[in-house]
Amino acid sequence: MSDERSDKATVTLRVARFQPKAERERPARAGRRERGGSPFGGRRGSSSPFGGAKRVRGRQWTQDYRLELSPETTLLDALLTVKRTVDPSLAFRYSCGHGMCGSDAVAVNGTPTLLCTAKIRDVAKLPSSFPGADDEGFRKTGVPAVVETDADSVTGNPAGDADGPLDLGVVEIAPLPGFAVLRDLVVDIDKMLDQLRKLKPYLIADGVLATTVDGKVDVFEYLQRPEQLKKYEQLTNCILCGVCEGACPVYSGGEAFVGPAALINESRFVNDSRDYEHDGRLDMIDTADGIQACQSVRACSRPCPKGIDVGEEIWQLIAQVRER
Amino acid sequence: MARMSPNTVEEMYDAVIIGAGAAGLSAALGFYRSEAVNELRERGVEPKVLVISKLQPLRSHTGSAEGGIAASLGNIEPDEWQWHYYDTVKGGDYLVDQPAAKLLAQYAPETVVNLERSGVAFSRTADGHIAQRRFGGHTKDYGGEPMERAAYAADRIGHQILMTLWQQCVNYGVQFAEEWYVSDLVLDDWHDSRAAAATESTAESSSGSGERRVEGVVAFDTHTGKTHAVHARNVLIATGGAGRLFHTTSNSYDLTGDGMALALDAGLQVEDVEFVQFHPTGLAHTGILLSEASRAEGGILRNGDGKAFMADYAPEHRDLAARDVVSRAIRAEVDAGRGVADPKDPDGPKDCVWLDMTGIDPEHMREVLPQVLETIEMYGGLDPTRDWVPVKPTAHYTMGGIPITVDGQVYTVTGDGDGVRTSPVTGLYAAGECSCVSVHGANRLGGNSLLDACLFGTRAGHTIAANVLADPVDNPMADDGADTGDDTDPVREAADARADDVRALLGTVTPGPENETAGEDDNVDNMGGTAAEESSDANAYQVMDRLGAVMDAALAVITDGDKIDRALAEVGELREQAAALASHMDAAAFNQEITAIWETRHLIELATAVLEATAARHESRGSLYRTDYPKRDDGHFLAHSMTGRDGDVDWKPVEIVDIEPRQRAY
Secondary structure, three states, rough: OOOOOOOOEEEEEEEEEEOOOOOOOOOOOOOOOHHHOOOOOOOOOOOOOOOOOOOOOOOEEEEEEEEEEEOOOEEHHHHHHHHHHOOOOOOOHHHHHOOOOOEEEEOOEEEEEEEHHHEHHHEEOOOHOOOOOOOOOOOOOOOOOOOOOOOOOOEEOOOOOOOOOOOEEEEEEOOOOOOEEEEEOOOOOHHHHHHOOOOOOOOOOOOOOOOOEEEEEEOOOOOOHHHHHHHHHHHHHHHOOOHHHHHHHHHEEEEEOOOOOHHHHHHHHOOOOOOOOOHHHHHHHHOOHHHHHOOOOOOOOOOOOOOOOHHHHHHHHHHHHOOO | OOOOOOOOOOOOEEEEEOOOOOOHHHHHHHHOOOOHHHHHHHHOOOOOOEEOOOOOOOOOHHHOOOOOOOOOOOOOOOOHHHHHHHHHHHHHHOOOOOHHHHHHHHHHHHHHOOOOOOOOOOEEEEOOEEEEEEEEEEEOOOOOEEEEEOOOOOOOOOHHHHHHHHHHHHHHOOEEEEOEEEEEEEEOHHHHHHOOOHHHOOHHHHHOOOOEEEEEEEEEEEEOOOEEEEEEEEEEOOOOOOOOHHOOOOEEEEEEEEEEEHHHHHHOOOOOOOOOOOOOOOOHOOOOOOOOHHOOOOOOOOOOOOOOOOOHOOOOOHOOOOOHHHHHHHHHHHOOOOOOOOOOOOOOOOOOOEEEEEOOOOOHHHHOHHHHHHHHHHOOOOOOOOOOOEEEEEEEEEOOOEEOOOEEEEEEEEHHHOEEEEEHHHHHEEOHHHEEEEOOOOOOOOOHHHHHHHHHHHHHHHHHHHHHHOOOOOOOOOOOOOOOOOOOOOHHHHHHHHHHHHHHHHOOOOOOOOOOOOOOOOOOOOOEEHHHHHHOOOHHHHHHHHHHHHHHHOOOEEEEEEHHHHHHHHHHHHHHHHHHHOOOOOOOOOOHHHHHHHHHHHHHHHHHHHHHHHOOOOOOEEEEEEOOOOOOOHHHHOEEEEOOOOOOOEEOOOOOOOOOOOOOOO
16 A cells, blocks of 8 residues: 555654653643544533543643655555654554554544545645645644644655655644544544444344254245335444444534444434334433434535445434424 | 452352354353253252353454355255265365265255254245255256255355354353453363473373363463463364465454464374365455356356466366365466456556456445445445456365364374374364364365354363263262372462463553543653554464465465475564564563464464475365376375374375265366
């Protein structure tokens, strides 16, 4: 994946780094991360049990890595190049490298996405052309409009001079909003999984399993027609990457909310004709921190790497809960 | 619970499962769904089981499997398990243990039906049954026409199966330790084995002294940086394959052969590791898999002249011949100068051919090959409904692995030929790609890997459950102190040794000035607390990269004695580099470099065994094609290689009960 050799360009990866304090506990400071993450704001100083990400204390800083590479390179390949050639201590999760495993969700220029599906060409920005404004045109407050590229920044190769390769600018890479940062880009997703686990995320049917007698099975599969499958098939593609959660202002803002990912996985069973618990599942999610907490902002839809229209699906779920 | 990981590690587990992909999760479910565990619970005994995974849940590479899972359901056309059995044996170029392949075919329908009844969202026929598609090497009537045997869920069957198995594990309350890395497999002869490794002599002393027994594992919690001594009466290794031996691979970055290397480190053997499947259709130089379903649905391979060349190599089955046949055909076209360059690297080597999917109806393509379409668009920048797509064989699957019986029991072999003797390792089990029950022989058929992992994983879970029923840790009837006998604790010792190793890996770091004042507005660009400025020295990621290049050059699709010798010498150099690796930061918590260093060492250990086994097999069979021995040689090599840490290879005869080896053609 790092074999691409077409027209090289330079890019600066501006990575939010964090190293947890191992022993000593120190009072936390508001850091760049809270401010730079969700535009709707982290809950600084909040101690609500659902209060967004729990705070892990440690040292935070941003680090620039300047690389020369093809604009077609994915951010994952770029960061792997950093690990291999510049800084092996940079921590981020990755596994399959092509959008199937869901390991590598981060915020790129403030927007949740997967490292392996984001290409440098699409996400690098020349700082001067967007003075202080992010993708949506929002201007962050309290930040210098243009962040100076530090002359001491660690570089993968000598910085290109004026006649060197095209400079694509800067990509800001930060941990996924709404989740506690454990180290660098590695976040704690246990809260998301715990919320999912509470909603009985498994098929509930007659529970009978087949056994083989004389080379034949004694029971067959549950029948399900293609049109019944269509009702939930796309929902089964969820890879639990957390991108929709990071994009959701309610979830990442730290409100008490089970989150879009759990609701999508619940909807998967609500709409599965084989499942016996249809009504029970609707009851389970009809709570203050369940479907009632969704404000239908639909920020969750756009970034889904599996193309699930999360907001629309949750809207359908709300309709089903109401019509009960 | 704040973390899935256990708050305290138990004194002793009934069973520890290493790996949470299809095999590990099937074993956990097989265990909890067994009669034996029901009986235990009726007695009021709760078994203590822990699944340890180096990944978070649902990140396992099972999720990347695309095409299907084979079973003679006969939902499209009448099918017989005997045909599936025959195809599997032939596909494996007769290096298949036939009793195991028979079970595979016989129990395939049960396995697939139970996956469906557990929740897998299979694609469906119009009348609601599980849909099936054609797959390479699967035929009707013992080698006749290709037929629909692969049950599928669009082209995301692995993701569906992984999700469903995990969901059911949630249902059964399976306990996980996530992002824990197992660094050591500890047998009762840990001392002798270590001494033998230190002197590079064989562990004959221990293997000669009768049966060995598993004592537990050492696991490193990547979150805290602490090593744990995990005692267990039963250990199942289900860590998956080793595609990362190669640079061009369809495998995730985590497929580093850990389980096989753990077995080698413990003085055990690996079986048939010279057989590595190169999937014909990796997306050009990325190695990313384009499912065989792309050809099953009508895709055609074309050379640089636009010719559909597979008819020249496999007149009957053409593009749906077995994978080894197709990969070699691609290589032959490339070697004959009829290859094409990766369009992204137009001046690079002409080492690809075209996959022409333009004959597939675009609507149908979106319906049944959404993932393939997405991968080509995203990572190839092409539209397969209009453009031909460059493809190249990519390292995909290790047919070999830790030798197991059909019940999952790990064993070792001594002696050769008629004098061959097998000894089980008590309490040690394996399943899935890291194991070798030898259903795949020298080449695996598409659709048989998920089946192998789910079926033999489940069977191993049943075996372990029966063991636990006979003697549970939490046994109200047990005498006090029944477990004692001697007071040495090899697991504790191994954990202490590993903790020393971690300190040594961290110890070479010279801590920089702690930058305590790094506050909100500082754009601090130093590496405070780390030593990465001194990055001129090697790191694990570089060594892995070099290893991949060495192995690609030596073993990808074709090889010969000279290539193997050269690679052995180069891997020897890399072994020294890997031994000298150290961490570039001084904290153990969330230090990905530490596990990367261990993975690198594991890969090198396994690479050596793969090269030694390849060197020892003087023939060409299945996925292994040696230009210096281009013919299959049943007279000498109708046998499984059993390779140890020292590179010695023993041979175990193939079990042939029904199907006589004959010429293999498609």
